[in-house]
Amino acid sequence: MLLWSDALFFLLIAAVAGGAWWARGQKHLRLAWAQVGASRVGLGAAAVLAVFFAIGLADSLHYRERLPDSGNSQSPQYAVEVLSALDALLMPLKTRTEKTYSAPLATHLYAKETMEDGSRGFPPLKHPGAHLLGTDKVGQDVLYLSLKSIRTGLLIGTLTTLIMLPAAVFLGILAGYAGGWVDDVIQYLYTTLNSIPGVLLIAAAVLMMQVVIDTHPGWFATAAERADARLLALCAILGVTSWTGLCRLLRGETLKLREMEYVQAARAFGASGLAIMLRHILPNVMHIVIIALVMDFSGLVLAEAVLSYVGIGVDPNTVSFGAMINTARMELAREPMVWWSLAAAFCFMFVLVLAANLFADVVRDAFDPRAAK
Amino acid sequence: MLAYITRRLLYALPILIGVNLITFALFFVVNSPDDMARMQLGIKRVTPEAIEKWKAERGYDRPLVWNERATGTGKATETIFFSKSVRMFAFDFGRADDGRDIAREIRMRMGPSLAVALPVFVLGLFATLSFALLLVYFRATTLDFAGVVLCVAMMSISGLFYIIGGQWLVSKVWHLVPISGFGDGLDAAKFVVLPVAIGVIGGIGAGARWYRTIFLEEIGRDYVRTARAKGLSERLVLFRHVLRNAMIPILTGVIVVIPSLFLGSLLIESFFGIPGLGSYTIDAINAQDFAVVRAMVFIGSLLYIVGLLLTDISYTLVDPRVRFQ
Numbered sequence: 120m121l122l123w124s125d126a127l128f129f130l131l132i133a134a135v136a137g138g139a140w141w142a143r144g145q146k147h148l149r150l151a152w153a154q155v156g157a158s159r160v161g162l163g164a165a166a167v168l169a170v171f172f173a174i175g176l177a178d179s180l181h182y183r184e185r186l187p188d189s190g191n192s193q194s195p196q197y198a199v200e201v202l203s204a205l206d207a208l209l210m211p212l213k214t215r216t217e218k219t220y221s222a223p224l225a226t227h228l229y230a231k232e233t234m235e236d237g238s239r240g241f242p243p244l245k246h247p248g249a250h251l252l253g254t255d256k257v258g259q260d261v262l263y264l265s266l267k268s269i270r271t272g273l274l275i276g277t278l279t280t281l282i283m284l285p286a287a288v289f290l291g292i293l294a295g296y297a298g299g300w301v302d303d304v305i306q307y308l309y310t311t312l313n314s315i316p317g318v319l320l321i322a323a324a325v326l327m328m329q330v331v332i333d334t335h336p337g338w339f340a341t342a343a344e345r346a347d348a349r350l351l352a353l354c355a356i357l358g359v360t361s362w363t364g365l366c367r368l369l370r371g372e373t374l375k376l377r378e379m380e381y382v383q384a385a386r387a388f389g390a391s392g393l394a395i396m397l398r399h400i401l402p403n404v405m406h407i408v409i410i411a412l413v414m415d416f417s418g419l420v421l422a423e424a425v426l427s428y429v430g431i432g433v434d435p436n437t438v439s440f441g442a443m444i445n446t447a448r449m450e451l452a453r454e455p456m457v458w459w460s461l462a463a464a465f466c467f468m469f470v471l472v473l474a475a476n477l478f479a480d481v482v483r484d485a486f487d488p489r490a491a492k
Numbered sequence: 493m494l495a496y497i498t499r500r501l502l503y504a505l506p507i508l509i510g511v512n513l514i515t516f517a518l519f520f521v522v523n524s525p526d527d528m529a530r531m532q533l534g535i536k537r538v539t540p541e542a543i544e545k546w547k548a549e550r551g552y553d554r555p556l557v558w559n560e561r562a563t564g565t566g567k568a569t570e571t572i573f574f575s576k577s578v579r580m581f582a583f584d585f586g587r588a589d590d591g592r593d594i595a596r597e598i599r600m601r602m603g604p605s606l607a608v609a610l611p612v613f614v615l616g617l618f619a620t621l622s623f624a625l626l627l628v629y630f631r632a633t634t635l636d637f638a639g640v641v642l643c644v645a646m647m648s649i650s651g652l653f654y655i656i657g658g659q660w661l662v663s664k665v666w667h668l669v670p671i672s673g674f675g676d677g678l679d680a681a682k683f684v685v686l687p688v689a690i691g692v693i694g695g696i697g698a699g700a701r702w703y704r705t706i707f708l709e710e711i712g713r714d715y716v717r718t719a720r721a722k723g724l725s726e727r728l729v730l731f732r733h734v735l736r737n738a739m740i741p742i743l744t745g746v747i748v749v750i751p752s753l754f755l756g757s758l759l760i761e762s763f764f765g766i767p768g769l770g771s772y773t774i775d776a777i778n779a780q781d782f783a784v785v786r787a788m789v790f791i792g793s794l795l796y797i798v799g800l801l802l803t804d805i806s807y808t809l810v811d812p813r814v815r816f817q
Binding site: 307310311312313314315316318319320322323324326327329330331333334417421424425428429430431440444448451452461465468469472473476477480 | 506507510511514515518519522523527528530531644645647648649650651652653656660664752755758759762773774777778780782785786788789792793796797800
């Protein structure tokens, strides 16, 4: 089965692939990407990102298991739980649950319990030494949870920009090219949105969305679909708060390009405004779009954790770094301390965001015409 | 200058009205007060009487924008739009959904918020600028490279990690300061030290890297070469010429946040139990107190607009080429 976010994610991957195919034919783009490929840091970061994306992609192939035929119904029955290809790959990790906390690679539970013979001690694990990163409060494998969180982080980081991109590009170029009252209206629009503190706008919108989802329980067949709707809505809201920056950049660049000779020439030949914007201005601001895309990604991944902590992030049922941190936060205060789920969430996030930041730097250096070549 | 400020303030009015309309649409049109009441009282098994009572207690039982039953100007004023949205312009925020006066809460909580946010801002700016200047002074050396690597690494760490890690290390393991809480007067100092330190450290990575880029851009200019040709020392070049000329891009990013300092920091305040506006907002979000969230949105945008105005005025102070038009 196909969740909406999966569909958009695949669409995004297809778009990137298509874009890459098109860029092969464009000399200046090929040169810039060749520069990214020539940098060791860029290649390393890209490799790490590719691994993360592969995991996210595997986690986006969802299906519902077909239940064994009970005989009395004609149509096949499907399980309520939605699984993904990643779940199938990690089935051993997913099913090897313990009773409660266990330290990484431990053989016994973390807390003392009364044993069967009446003495108090650490009960042995069902799967000793199998949990590379330990287990959490309800005995789930932390490595499995961390890998599942990757998809959420990637979706927030990519879909948000995908959703806001058309509006930002269209309005930015239009404001810069058309000028006059169109420019005024668009500027008013983004100043107004910008002036609302981002967290509060997100909080307000998420609270409202929660009301809508709660009052229409019939819209969603499974819990996964409901969580998915909330994830998408969160992306859309984050998009609304983050398109203003790119829009302003594009407006400024278009104002400059509008006065260029080739645009004047196109106008003199009688090209329409739309054609000029599409054929002459859009290709010349693409580097700003690409830079903004890769630069925004890491910030969004970090923002997800904060928003989930505040309680306006993803659905509580969605596995995400923010949700992991939120539940694991209190465990530091326990005696003895439970540190591994917190450490795992922060480490995975750190690697992902560091790779994204390094990649973004290399891309910016390659595409920014002002950067010394 | 007075005329300029007045005109800018008049520009700000439509923006505030826009913000107000957006919040009104979000809170009352997308979802009716009935939905809110049902959410507060629990979705299942809620009687229509209970909903009516909840709405009446909070003044949500009026028509949205036009009251047919009222007389005279009451047609426009005895509505949700007027009583909840328009009156914010007079700083009349009404009561929170739990019955407490929002304006009073805001007055009480501004102090603690500032006690944390102001030192974070001042010390943070000082630390970031010094670090960036240091990197630029040693530019193109191993030290500079190591510094940039450090910045990128620090940027990639979640803000939550700094808070949770710092709290655990300093308060729980070393027992240097209380884990959370707040006190009056000088007593507050011991509660404020750790949040401030964490706030400063958390912002240093991204800030220092950004300032370094700005400084490096300035350092390639002709006037810097001239200054060096005159025989000025590198330190004088950096402080007297580069720092001054880099002020404009720095001011754009910095001044605008000053008014927002009143709002405090959501995360730091809620983790450290500081009774400021940030934790007030988080509590309101968790309790789904729409009245408080609405009021905070309004105040937040108002402060942002004041910040924009301050930015424009400060340009003229640092750059004589900019004049009020």
